[in-house]
Amino acid sequence: MSSDENVSVYDEEHSSRFMRKAKESPFVPIGMAGFCAVVAYGLYKLKSRGDTKMSVHLIHMRVGAQSFVVGAMTLGVIYSMYNEYLAPKNQDKNSK
Template sequence: MSIAEFDEYEESKLLRKAKENPFVPIGMAGFFGIVAYRLLKLKNRGNTKMSVHLIHMRVAAQGFVVGAMTLGVVYSMYRDYVLKPAAAQKALEQKALENK
């Protein structure tokens, strides 16, 4: 396997995983966005100690990621336990109508 084939395989795997669970890239983007914003605000932090500023940055970034993960789990449960059984029930009803 060449390096080009390996890169293509890894890229397609990443895109496939992102389509399966879209909240992971959203959580990562939010994390990096919050960290970048708070690092830019570092100059204008006023009298706040550096450690307190960094703790606030970490808590905000982690909170965003945990929120995205929670939404992802809720979405996954909704898809698995609400949409799939409804589609299966509809398919059974359709099959029963065709057999009559």
């Protein structure tokens, strides 16, 4: 590896690194966005929680956000398993 290649690896910006990682595993940003959405909704509804205790409201927010992340991770694992084991393989490489 030349020094120019090392420099290009370390100069990768955070946004381009995030985009590369998002293309490799698309369910990670979906899980992060869902987590942020559930937390934002919970904070929005914080004032109108009624007689519900603060601790119960926070537990419900945590469970909702955690469920979204675990669901996104599960879908990601199923998607990667499908691509690895069940998706039709490209037969062009074998025929040549």
